[in-house]
Amino acid sequence: MVAPLPIIVWFRLDLRLTDHPALAAAAETGTPLLPLYILGRWRMGGASRWWLHGSLAALDKDLGRMGGRLCLRQGSAPEVLAALLAETGASAIHATRDYAPWDEALEQAVLAVCKANGAEFRTLGGRLLFEPESILTKEGKPYRLFAPFWRVCLAAKTPRAPLRVPKRAKFVEAESERLDVWAAWGSRGARLVSFTDFHLSSYAEGRSRLDLNVTSRLSPHLHFGEVSPNQVWHAVASAASRAGAPRGAEAGAEAYLRELAWRDFSYHLLKHFPAMVSEPLRPEFTSFPWCDDAQALAAWREGRTGYPIVDAAVRELWQTGFMPNRVRMIVASFLVKHLLIPWQTLAQWFLDTLVDADLANNQANWQWVAGSGTDAAPCFRIFNPVLQGEKFDPDGAYVRRWVPELGALAAAHLHAPWQAPDLALTQAGVTLGQSYPRPIIDHATARARALAAFATLRNG
DNA sequence: TGAAATGTTGGGGCG
DNA sequence: ACGCCCCAACATTTC
Numbered sequence: 263m264v265a266p267l268p269i270i271v272w273f274r275l276d277l278r279l280t281d282h283p284a285l286a287a288a289a290e291t292g293t294p295l296l297p298l299y300i301l302g303r304w305r306m307g308g309a310s311r312w313w314l315h316g317s318l319a320a321l322d323k324d325l326g327r328m329g330g331r332l333c334l335r336q337g338s339a340p341e342v343l344a345a346l347l348a349e350t351g352a353s354a355i356h357a358t359r360d361y362a363p364w365d366e367a368l369e370q371a372v373l374a375v376c377k378a379n380g381a382e383f384r385t386l387g388g389r390l391l392f393e394p395e396s397i398l399t400k401e402g403k404p405y406r407l408f409a410p411f412w413r414v415c416l417a418a419k420t421p422r423a424p425l426r427v428p429k430r431a432k433f434v435e436a437e438s439e440r441l442d443v444w445a446a447w448g449s450r451g452a453r454l455v456s457f458t459d460f461h462l463s464s465y466a467e468g469r470s471r472l473d474l475n476v477t478s479r480l481s482p483h484l485h486f487g488e489v490s491p492n493q494v495w496h497a498v499a500s501a502a503s504r505a506g507a508p509r510g511a512e513a514g515a516e517a518y519l520r521e522l523a524w525r526d527f528s529y530h531l532l533k534h535f536p537a538m539v540s541e542p543l544r545p546e547f548t549s550f551p552w553c554d555d556a557q558a559l560a561a562w563r564e565g566r567t568g569y570p571i572v573d574a575a576v577r578e579l580w581q582t583g584f585m586p587n588r589v590r591m592i593v594a595s596f597l598v599k600h601l602l603i604p605w606q607t608l609a610q611w612f613l614d615t616l617v618d619a620d621l622a623n624n625q626a627n628w629q630w631v632a633g634s635g636t637d638a639a640p641c642f643r644i645f646n647p648v649l650q651g652e653k654f655d656p657d658g659a660y661v662r663r664w665v666p667e668l669g670a671l672a673a674a675h676l677h678a679p680w681q682a683p684d685l686a687l688t689q690a691g692v693t694l695g696q697s698y699p700r701p702i703i704d705h706a707t708a709r710a711r712a713l714a715a716f717a718t719l720r721n722g
Numbered sequence: 723t724g725a726a727a728t729g730t731t732g733g734g735g736c737g
Numbered sequence: 738a739c740g741c742c743c744c745a746a747c748a749t750t751t752c
Contacts, residue, residue, distance in 0.1 A: 643752095
């Protein structure tokens with residue numbers, strides 16, 4: 263008897279076995295599966311690549327428990343897939359649909375390869391709660407504002423319940439390149455469980471607080487598809503509605519699911535307006551008088567702007583590849599508005615340094631901060647880094663952790679050390695301009711400059 | 723998912 | 738007693 267021809271399950275940003283429609287559909291056929299990951303030649307930031315290694319190792323381990331093994335290949339996807347189809351005679355390729363501007367051309371190329379080899383190419387959803395074609399205005403146009411988008415999401419059918427890991431899947435192996443595992447990773451489920459059990463009830467109130475730890479930290483897991491948004495949606499919703507759920511859980515769930523929907527909204531924007539990767543969604547912003555001050559950007563990158571909350575955030579980014587959402591907004595506002603650096607420069611910088619670097623979320627949120635998005639923060643909304651620090655890091659725990667040279671300074675002076683009395687600075691061992699910099703730009707001056715720059719958008 | 727400027731109110735000190 | 742000023746505290750408007 264001839265062995266049945268395998269189906270290649272081409273993993274991309276869907277590095278999981280649970281709730282994986284493309285994998286489930288392949289497994290249902292009963293034919294053996296060939297799990298594949300292609301290390302592409304596209305540029306991935308160093309932080310993301312580091313995380314990817316852990317994700318791939320975890321996926322390979324999970325496959326191993328089912329008797330499978332992840333095949334790793336390097337190169338351009340159509341070429342790798344063509345070679346593998348020839349090697350194995352596979353009958354089909356299954357993949358999860360993706361939404362970056364280049365994915366359409368890529369999938370066309372893969373489709374051509376499949377046709378040439380007599381194989382089927384199937385893409386299925388799984389990355390988003392709602393496909394970009396399914397949430398449209400009455401005129402069939404994409405939503406440009408989040409609020410109506412979210413209203414329609416809530417009115418729509420509840421997102422699909424998560425699929426189980428396929429049972430009794432059979433696997434074949436193919437020659438694979440080596441994955442040097444740099445880090446050992448715990449179970450990926452643990453993160454979600456602890457969030458919904460212990461933090462959800464304080465999420466709505468505490469998610470912006472930098473001295474508490476109530477955010478989900480799911481972003482890199484979601485980016486690499488170790489968990490699906492459907493899994494998160496249902497875990498959060500059921501944790502909140504469970505009998506005996508702690509007070510505040512419902513408000514927390516509501517706030518969290520809204521954030522999850524912002525992720526979908528970013529993807530929908532990316533799919534419908536692919537130029538937003540590099541171009542402002544509001545065309546008038548193409549003539550914005552940016553400064554592109556390389557020296558100021560360097561000061562930010564080195565965590566020496568002189569504003570403790572800003573410097574703490576960038577130092578956390580360097581050390582961990584992560585920043586909580588609140589400080590992302592603070593530093594983004596500082597870079598775009600205080601320093602007038604083009605958001606495109608900064609978006610690229612974030613893509614290079616964040617472990618959760620995600621094109622859709624990243625570009626959409628930078629445009630939100632810059633004011634150039636279709637649904638964006640008003641351009642006159644300029645964060646005061648001192649007030650933000652006092653509000654969201656009242657005792658200074660966050661600043662002390664990441665800017666230890668200010669550690670002995672009293673909370674009252676921590677967010678504006680240049681205003682501290684000389685005695686307080688001396689006692690804390692702080693010498694402004696030496697052990698810690700003075701602000702590279704005066705807040706009031708920068709604010710006035712930004713408002714003037716944004717005013718040019720209206721006048722000409 | 724701002725901040726600053728400006729306006730309003732009301733209590734208390736004071737002549 | 739009364740009007741006046743000062744200034745928090747809060748509200749509204751503006752950027």
